[in-house]
Amino acid sequence: MKGNEFREWSLYAAEWGADYRDTLRERPVRPLVEPGEIFKSINASPPEDGETMQAIFADFEQKILPGMTHWQHPRFFAYFPANAAPASVVAEYLVSAMAAQCMLWQTSPAATELETRVVDWMRQALGLPEGFSGVMQDSASSATLAAVLTMRERALDWQGNKKGLQGQPTLRVYSSDQVHTSIDRAIWVSGIGEENLVRIPVAGRFHAMDIIALEAAIVADRKSGMVPAGIIASVGGTSTGGTDDVAGVAAVARRHGLYLHVDAAWAGSAMICPEYRHFWAGAEQADSIVFNPHKWLGAQFDCSVQFIRQPEDLVRTLAIKPEFLKTHGRDGIINYSEWSVPLGRRFRALKLWFLLRAHGLENLRAMIRNHVVWSERLAARLAGEPDFEIVTEPMLSLFSFRHIAAEGWDADDHNLRLVNAINDDGRIYLTQTRVDGHVAIRFQVGQFETTAADIDTAFETITEIARDLA
Numbered sequence: 361m362k363g364n365e366f367r368e369w370s371l372y373a374a375e376w377g378a379d380y381r382d383t384l385r386e387r388p389v390r391p392l393v394e395p396g397e398i399f400k401s402i403n404a405s406p407p408e409d410g411e412t413m414q415a416i417f418a419d420f421e422q423k424i425l426p427g428m429t430h431w432q433h434p435r436f437f438a439y440f441p442a443n444a445a446p447a448s449v450v451a452e453y454l455v456s457a458m459a460a461q462c463m464l465w466q467t468s469p470a471a472t473e474l475e476t477r478v479v480d481w482m483r484q485a486l487g488l489p490e491g492f493s494g495v496m497q498d499s500a501s502s503a504t505l506a507a508v509l510t511m512r513e514r515a516l517d518w519q520g521n522k523k524g525l526q527g528q529p530t531l532r533v534y535s536s537d538q539v540h541t542s543i544d545r546a547i548w549v550s551g552i553g554e555e556n557l558v559r560i561p562v563a564g565r566f567h568a569m570d571i572i573a574l575e576a577a578i579v580a581d582r583k584s585g586m587v588p589a590g591i592i593a594s595v596g597g598t599s600t601g602g603t604d605d606v607a608g609v610a611a612v613a614r615r616h617g618l619y620l621h622v623d624a625a626w627a628g629s630a631m632i633c634p635e636y637r638h639f640w641a642g643a644e645q646a647d648s649i650v651f652n653p654h655k656w657l658g659a660q661f662d663c664s665v666q667f668i669r670q671p672e673d674l675v676r677t678l679a680i681k682p683e684f685l686k687t688h689g690r691d692g693i694i695n696y697s698e699w700s701v702p703l704g705r706r707f708r709a710l711k712l713w714f715l716l717r718a719h720g721l722e723n724l725r726a727m728i729r730n731h732v733v734w735s736e737r738l739a740a741r742l743a744g745e746p747d748f749e750i751v752t753e754p755m756l757s758l759f760s761f762r763h764i765a766a767e768g769w770d771a772d773d774h775n776l777r778l779v780n781a782i783n784d785d786g787r788i789y790l791t792q793t794r795v796d797g798h799v800a801i802r803f804q805v806g807q808f809e810t811t812a813a814d815i816d817t818a819f820e821t822i823t824e825i826a827r828d829l830a
């Protein structure tokens with residue numbers, strides 16, 4: 361880019377972003393495109409000569425935009441939210457303009473020190489006790505991997521990184537079957553192996569691990585010569601909000617000297633409201649907790665916070681110190697790259713700082729409380745219809761339901777067709793899951809711009825399309 365072009369196009373992009381946000385409501389939430397359509401529209405080879413920004417931007421608008429799913433849309437009720445509140449987007453403009461690598465204190469002292477401060481703000485906001493340090497990771501997947509590697513090293517007396525896993529005792533990690541797939545992957549990548557992720561049976565409305573079965577599994581594994589390493593508890597699982605009795609799990613972890621990691625990637629944001637903290641009572645006893653401000657709280661992706669009780673264990677697991685990374689003579693400073701698997705790190709604290717200051721906790725709480733109430737109301741409304749059933753009751757703002765197919769129809773097939781028809785319609789966007797082997801349609805509300813009227817639109821869209829199909 362020459363001369364003033366960076367300035368001009370940055371301003372243009374900022375204007376574009378504001379217009380985009382203003383017109384989201386008019387767009388279908390999910391695009392209607394066929395697989396391969398966009399790929400075919402992009403030149404097969406890279407250009408030899410530079411092109412004008414006009415041409416590039418025009419292609420962005422014509423070819424790319426029509427193929428985007430609008431995650432900031434007020435009627436996005438699928439998956440979990442990936443909110444990016446405007447204040448955090450503005451911070452991201454600044455972060456990308458500076459483009460600093462924030463791996464060591466000295467590679468950007470402000471990034472490190474703001475991260476320490478903002479993570480502690482979050483600790484207080486979530487009602488966690490002093491004594492937790494923390495770090496910002498790119499994703500909950502990375503945080504969970506770091507936790508599993510720490511479990512592994514602690515259980516192997518710090519010999520795993522050095523000697524590898526050959527000839528070591530078999531390690532065991534325990535969770536329910538409601539945990540996110542990032543736990544499976546952490547178990548694969550850490551070399552512990554899928555067969556050593558022990559799935560504890562669940563019970564009750566929130567699909568919580570059976571504490572007695574958990575303890576029995578640990579005792580049995582020890583008896584047969586294996587080494588229990590840790591437990592992963594879920595608070596707000598991805599499928600239907602599966603939530604363990606964290607206090608009960610923590611007591612077992614303590615009795616057996618096991619590492620406890622809590623995955624509250626989505627639900628953690630709700631803990632800024634004291635009345636929801638009962639869902640994770642006991643989390644304050646965990647060795648680590650992960651939650652994603654980039655989901656419900658409104659920090660632009662990527663922004664995952666991991667609270668850690670003993671950072672020395674994590675650093676002992678992950679820090680390598682080649683000569684060029686040493687920061688001679690500066691003791692007592694934090695080099696956050698030693699707290700995570702990747703070396704390079706973005707300046708993630710800035711957007712969370714902007715977000716928390718621009719909104720204040722009280723406004724964020726009000727938003728989350730609204731979402732929970734609207735979700736409960738919609739579940740009650742659907743339950744009142746003769747041809748709908750609630751499959752899992754609301755856990756915070758997430759519930760699942762099913763349309764009762766006509767006599768002799770395949771209920772799974774019908775509900776899959778229903779969710780596809782709803783998404784093709786464009787007014788709202790939903791995703792499905794399986795509960796006890798059967799298809800259920802998930803509904804979660806978590807968008808910053810969602811209003812009560814959008815929930816009414818959801819009700820109308822769901823009931824209208826279901827009855828048209830039936």
Ligand SMILES: *Cc1c(COP(=O)(O)O)cnc(C)c1O
Pocket residue numbers: 440498499500501502540542596597598623624625626652664
């Ligand atoms: C979203 C989610 C994850 C994964 O989060 P990433 O940041 O995308 O890795 C893990 N666990 C739960 C419960 C989630 O909802």
